[in-house]
Amino acid sequence: MTPLKVPFFDLTTQFKLIEGEIKSALDEVFKTQQFILGAQVQALEEKIAQYCRSQYAIGVASGSDALLLSLMALDIESGDEVLLPPFTFFATAGSVSRLGAIPVFVDIDPDTYNIDPTKIEEKITSRTKAIIPVHLFGQCADMDPLLQIAKTKKLFVIEDAAQSLGAQYQPKADSKERRAGQMGNFGCFSFYPTKNLGAFGDAGMVVTDDPVLAERVRLLRIHGSQPKYFHKRIGINSRLDTMQAAILLVKFKYLETWTQERQKKAERYDRLFKEHLPMIEGLTLPMTQYQNRHIFHQYVIRTPQRDRLKKFLAEEGIGTDIYYPLPLHLQECFSFLKYQRGDLPVSEKASEEVLALPIYPELKEEQQMVVVDRMRAFYKKRGMRD
Numbered sequence: 001m002t003p004l005k006v007p008f009f010d011l012t013t014q015f016k017l018i019e020g021e022i023k024s025a026l027d028e029v030f031k032t033q034q035f036i037l038g039a040q041v042q043a044l045e046e047k048i049a050q051y052c053r054s055q056y057a058i059g060v061a062s063g064s065d066a067l068l069l070s071l072m073a074l075d076i077e078s079g080d081e082v083l084l085p086p087f088t089f090f091a092t093a094g095s096v097s098r099l100g101a102i103p104v105f106v107d108i109d110p111d112t113y114n115i116d117p118t119k120i121e122e123k124i125t126s127r128t129k130a131i132i133p134v135h136l137f138g139q140c141a142d143m144d145p146l147l148q149i150a151k152t153k154k155l156f157v158i159e160d161a162a163q164s165l166g167a168q169y170q171p172k173a174d175s176k177e178r179r180a181g182q183m184g185n186f187g188c189f190s191f192y193p194t195k196n197l198g199a200f201g202d203a204g205m206v207v208t209d210d211p212v213l214a215e216r217v218r219l220l221r222i223h224g225s226q227p228k229y230f231h232k233r234i235g236i237n238s239r240l241d242t243m244q245a246a247i248l249l250v251k252f253k254y255l256e257t258w259t260q261e262r263q264k265k266a267e268r269y270d271r272l273f274k275e276h277l278p279m280i281e282g283l284t285l286p287m288t289q290y291q292n293r294h295i296f297h298q299y300v301i302r303t304p305q306r307d308r309l310k311k312f313l314a315e316e317g318i319g320t321d322i323y324y325p326l327p328l329h330l331q332e333c334f335s336f337l338k339y340q341r342g343d344l345p346v347s348e349k350a351s352e353e354v355l356a357l358p359i360y361p362e363l364k365e366e367q368q369m370v371v372v373d374r375m376r377a378f379y380k381k382r383g384m385r386d
């Protein structure tokens with residue numbers, strides 16, 4: 001018997017389920033030949049706005065561009081400072097730097113990996129213009145304290161919700177729950193194929209409740225052109241393709257079901273780990289803060305033996321990945337910012353210990369059992385050796 005392989009991620013099973021629908025949705029686009037900002041783009045914008053409980057949504061070319069266009073719409077420019085966590089995908093900081101603004105890194109909470117709101121105020125200067133909280137792995141950053149600081153200090157808030165479409169935040173039982181993306185001036189989403197709602201290529205979305213800001217992003221994504229060939233502002237070319245929108249409209253219908261499937265897999269991992277791997281020194285499971293609806297874009301454990309565990313699992317046919325192996329303040333391209341190892345210790349330690357396990361709606365129970373069983377084998381072997 002060949003041992004059951006567990007790929008880190010696999011979209012082929014999902015595609016088989018929706019292949020017919022996807023192909024007829026694409027046929028529609030082929031018939032109309034409206035490849036740029038066709039009717040499907042607007043239809044998707046309406047769906048996403050409604051889903052995020054935002055007034056407006058604007059389809060753009062990627063999650064990275066969603067961040068860039070939001071910053072441009074807020075007139076963030078050279079010399080401005082923008083606060084953000086270093087434990088995130090590069091685009092969060094790259095978008096800031098591309099405008100000549102300065103990313104100022106704020107360390108994270110060790111349990112959720114999201115920006116630590118108690119460390120924000122000490123980083124604010126007279127040049128600070130905005131904060132970009134990242135809702136990492138599928139759960140919202142602790143937004144209320146952050147929004148309070150932003151209000152007092154008159155800072156813009158751009159939510160990097162690329163990993164958290166459909167996540168919710170509700171710190172008080174009697175307060176209304178809010179969706180990722182609807183809490184700041186802008187919410188930015190990515191439909192990169194591996195995200196919870198993934199296109200067949202690059203795509204992204206910006207949401208906002210502000211009609212003026214919405215209009216600015218709409219203009220900036222088409223080179224600031226209005227009417228055509230008359231340019232109010234210097235924009236970029238960053239549109240969501242009609243074909244991608246057509247595919248996303250099909251997949252959107254399944255998003256809630258897929259999210260619930262991810263949540264079930266996360267619960268099952270939790271249960272299996274508690275049953276089969278109790279009290280392993282230093283092994284930490286994902287923590288969901290009480291106020292959050294976690295959508296489990298990733299299921300991330302941490303362990304001091306991370307690198308050896310990853311290698312062991314790979315040899316057993318189990319895929320894992322590391323988000324993120326080097327925090328942004330230590331990246332070569334940001335050396336000019338003069339950060340040093342030790343400056344943001346919580347992020348640095350996390351980058352040495354985190355490991356993302358396979359999680360996707362189609363992941364099977366047997367596969368999860370193999371993952372946990374092989375991890376048990378790893379720790380048993382170590383226990384005998386040490």
Ligand SMILES: *Cc1c(COP(=O)(O)O)cnc(C)c1O
Binds near residue numbers: 160163191204
């Ligand atoms: C994926 C991602 C982005 C960028 O999205 P793209 O669509 O790949 O450009 C930005 N921030 C975070 C946290 C992400 O995970």
